[in-house]
Amino acid sequence: xxxxxxxxxxxSDDGRAKVQNYCQWIRAREIPIDGFVxxxxxxxxxxxxxxxxxxxxxxCILKGSEVExxxxxxxxxxxxxxxxxxFDFSDIRLPLQRVVEACAAHGAIPVPCHPGRKRVGMQAHVxxxxxxxxxxxxxxxxxxxxxxxxxxxxxxxxDLGYLGIGGSDAHIVSHIGRCATRFPATxxxxxxxxxxxxxxxxxxxxxxx
Amino acid sequence: MTINxxxxxxxxxELPVFTPDTSLDNVRRFATAAGWAGPxxxxxxxxxxEGLPGxxxxxxxxxxxxxxxIHRWAPEAQIKNVxxxxxxxxxxxxxxxxxxxxxxxxxxxxxxEIDLTVNNxxxxxxxxxxxxxxxxxxxx
Numbered sequence: 001x002x003x004x005x006x007x008x009x010x011x012s013d014d015g016r017a018k019v020q021n022y023c024q025w026i027r028a029r030e031i032p033i034d035g036f037v038x039x040x041x042x043x044x045x046x047x048x049x050x051x052x053x054x055x056x057x058x059x060c061i062l063k064g065s066e067v068e069x070x071x072x073x074x075x076x077x078x079x080x081x082x083x084x085x086x087f088d089f090s091d092i093r094l095p096l097q098r099v100v101e102a103c104a105a106h107g108a109i110p111v112p113c114h115p116g117r118k119r120v121g122m123q124a125h126v127x128x129x130x131x132x133x134x135x136x137x138x139x140x141x142x143x144x145x146x147x148x149x150x151x152x153x154x155x156x157x158x159d160l161g162y163l164g165i166g167g168s169d170a171h172i173v174s175h176i177g178r179c180a181t182r183f184p185a186t187x188x189x190x191x192x193x194x195x196x197x198x199x200x201x202x203x204x205x206x207x208x209x
Numbered sequence: 210m211t212i213n214x215x216x217x218x219x220x221x222x223e224l225p226v227f228t229p230d231t232s233l234d235n236v237r238r239f240a241t242a243a244g245w246a247g248p249x250x251x252x253x254x255x256x257x258x259e260g261l262p263g264x265x266x267x268x269x270x271x272x273x274x275x276x277x278x279i280h281r282w283a284p285e286a287q288i289k290n291v292x293x294x295x296x297x298x299x300x301x302x303x304x305x306x307x308x309x310x311x312x313x314x315x316x317x318x319x320x321x322e323i324d325l326t327v328n329n330x331x332x333x334x335x336x337x338x339x340x341x342x343x344x345x346x347x348x349x
Contacts (some may be wrong), residue, residue, distance in 0.1 A: 009221060014294050015220075016294070016324075016337075016339040018313065021313050021322075024220060024312075024313075025221070025312060028220055029221060050318060123307060143306070144296070146296075146297060146331075146333040147331070147333065170337070171294065172324040172325075172326075172337050172338065172339060173312035173324050173338070174285065174310050174314070174324040175324075175334075202328075208332075209332070
């Protein structure tokens with residue numbers, strides 16, 4: 001099963017894509033993914049219900065978040081009410097260690113994203129803050145990466161022994177599915193996604209041309 | 210092929226790729242006409258002295274290129290908005306391609322949404338965004 005683990009809809013301040021149009025696009029263009037995770041910036045969208053779209057288009061649509069730390073941006077998979085109560089998702093200066101510890105306590109998975117990017121990527125801050133504890137997975141393929149950003153991310157992952165995922169970081173409809181992650185098992189809900197990530201059996205994919 | 214009625218628009222349709230003229234002469238003319246001819250737009254050395262990689266194509270000029278591309282495709286379209294996110298600077302004298310693709314059609318309202326992307330030669334997205342355009346059917 002292939003999921004795009006990093007997407008934004010109009011719920012994000014810089015997102016311009018409606019979820020329905022993502023679904024239409026995936027099917028019309030035969031994008032080789034089975035679903036996607038909406039990781040809205042600095043929030044968890046607890047209210048939107050995409051189950052009817054998921055059913056209509058035969059796609060898995062899950063929700064996570066993208067929070068901001070001193071190490072850059074971090075995807076969070078497995079957000080629960082309990083996790084939401086532990087830190088302010090809208091805070092743009094979250095300590096990564098606090099996010100990592102909160103995720104560990106509440107069964108969620110933190111994944112630093114576009115780690116090769118200046119300012120908002122983890123690699124740019126390792127020199128200043130050191131290698132963070134508790135990170136197991138980073139995003140090594142990001143659909144919005146420029147120049148050598150993915151290469152930097154892969155080198156960092158290799159050097160530090162991290163596993164890698166892929167996500168498009170789509171903000172507009174036509175960018176979905178440019179990168180993704182393949183899992184051996186079928187995933188149909190967030191707990192199954194978290195379990196699959198925890199099993200550490202997945203492969204980052206890029207479809208960028 | 211140009212589009213004159215919304216019933217001719219298809220979901221996923223790609224607009225003809227547009228190659229904008231980002232030469233220093235053209236940017237200077239635009240910046241001067243727009244009353245925005247600061248050295249960061251008109252002089253590579255002055256821009257580099259500001260820490261920029263070179264003279265910049267003004268954002269409003271990039272938006273103008275996007276609008277021009279839409280009107281080459283649909284000359285009678287009414288552009289309701291062009292909503293852009295600038296991810297990286299567009300540098301003068303460097304080649305770019307602008308792509309557009311239809312991502313939503315509301316025939317009843319006459320509205321079409323278009324994804325817009327400005328890519329450099331390396332295929333990196335410098336600017337992305339969406340446009341909403343109104344394309345009526347002749348009888349409406």
